[in-house]
């Protein structure tokens with residue numbers, strides 16, 4: 001994903017001064033843009049107070065967080081205490097976020113997520129197996145070294161975060177040329193993965209907002225028919241929706257499919273991604289799907305004249321694709 005976004009920004013000659021992630025989570029894409037020197041400033045926002053506090057403390061109170069990691073007692077007792085405590089205050093929330101992320105199953109922060117190794121700690125993997133202090137400290141310090149380019153970390157609902165960006169741009173306190181990368185809670189598994197997740201109407205509200213949002217935006221989703229339908233109904237053109245096959249982290253396991261939807265004029269194509277290399281490949285999913293439907297059932301799924309014309313091209317595209325294979 002980080003490579004895709006970097007490519008998309010480059011292919012569209014955007015030269016953004018500001019990169020906004022309204023659903024920051026692990027903030028991997030914004031951080032990669034900083035590492036690559038592709039943007040001057042980033043804004044991170046997340047509705048989850050734990051996550052927002054974590055990023056704020058990582059960047060702006062680094063030494064304190066590093067000290068907490070160094071002195072942490074990584075045990076089931078600490079896990080149970082932090083899980084039960086109703087904490088307030090940025091520092092306390094930040095450490096809770098970091099500790100639970102490193103010691104809970106799959107790093108999940110929901111109330112239901114349990115500790116690695118379970119309450120009995122009889123598995124080969126124990127509570128501390130992902131809490132390697134030196135590695136965590138090295139990563140924190142590395143990320144934090146980019147603090148001068150983090151314009152802000154907010155704990156707001158996404159609508160309020162975008163409104164605040166716009167207000168500050170008008171006031172001249174943020175750069176005007178921005179790109180938004182939106183990675184909302186997954187449609188299918190969101191409620192198992194995030195404390196704050198969306199129901200269908202919230203996914204639809206985001207779609208409605210984006211359909212009239214005229215800043216450059218790139219949206220990432222789990223690949224599922226519900227999201228395809230939402231954006232199709234919203235009027236997204238076939239060429240604005242890609243399916244990306246991503247390699248597992250570190251090229252190991254867990255490869256997956258992600259939808260990329262964007263209002264950028266040029267989507268990153270298979271060719272531009274460098275198919276065959278370990279990274280990922282992108283195909284225009286709606287084009288293939290629409291061509292398939294058109295050929296299979298001869299039914300016009302998309303009904304406007306403009307879109308029917310597209311279908312002819314899409315059918316040709318599919319034939320070309322077949323030939324290429």
Ligand SMILES: C[S@@+](CC[C@H](N)C(=O)[O-])C[C@H]1O[C@@H](n2cnc3c(N)ncnc32)[C@H](O)[C@@H]1O
Nearest residue numbers: 023025026027028047048157158183184185196
């Ligand atoms: C898919 S995750 C983001 C993953 C992230 N891009 C990464 O690289 O790890 C979705 C995030 O959206 C946040 N979120 C959920 N509802 C939100 C809302 N209404 N406004 C802003 N953030 C929200 C969740 O807390 C979660 O961290």
